[in-house]
Ligand code: BG6
């Protein structure tokens with residue numbers, strides 16, 4: 001039985017509620033483009049990169065978009081999204097996160113971010129957690145986004161911890177699949193609490209017993 005020596009956190013929807021801002025920004029762009037977009041379609045965007053998210057949205061349109069058009073649409077979405085991020089503060093950190101980070105540190109368990117987002121540094125700065133993690137792997141340093149395991153393997157490599165000794169906390173099916181593909185334990189929170197392949201399922205991170213978390217996912 002392997003010990004858990006590191007916990008890798010997804011960012012959007014796990015540390016902070018930016019998943020809602022992603023939805024609002026894509027909704028604004030799809031309304032402008034007259035493309036049908038709803039919360040069910042939005043669920044498929046969790047964990048996947050900006051350009052792949054755009055492809056999913058455009059699959060609901062009959063219009064042909066050139067590569068240049070797509071780049072401009074993604075840029076417009078990111079501008080709307082970053083305007084929303086400007087309002088972020090430490091108050092937007094999700095329940096239980098700070099407590100969990102402190103408890104993991106107290107137990108000498110390494111902590112990292114494994115996020116598909118290129119806005120990771122900005123978000124961490126806005127919520128005051130820029131220097132809280134031992135390693136950061138994000139959308140700026142990977143070629144393949146979740147469900148590919150690249151971002152989590154990069155985080156584990158930066159930490160110097162074997163994949164089997166890492167647990168990942170995720171709110172996306174793509175992220176749970178990525179963690180499992182990396183050979184890591186997967187904890188599904190929020191919408192990912194319904195993922196059948198998650199090793200542990202939690203509504204959120206509040207009232208979490210850290211020993212229980214580490215023990216339950218070891219077996
Ligand atoms: C992930 C989100 O964390 O980051 C996705 O779950 C998003 O919805 C992806 O598309 C990329 O984010 P960004 O900030 O680089 O556009």
Ligand code: MG
Pocket residue numbers: 010011012013014019046047170171172175
């Ligand atoms: Mg997420």
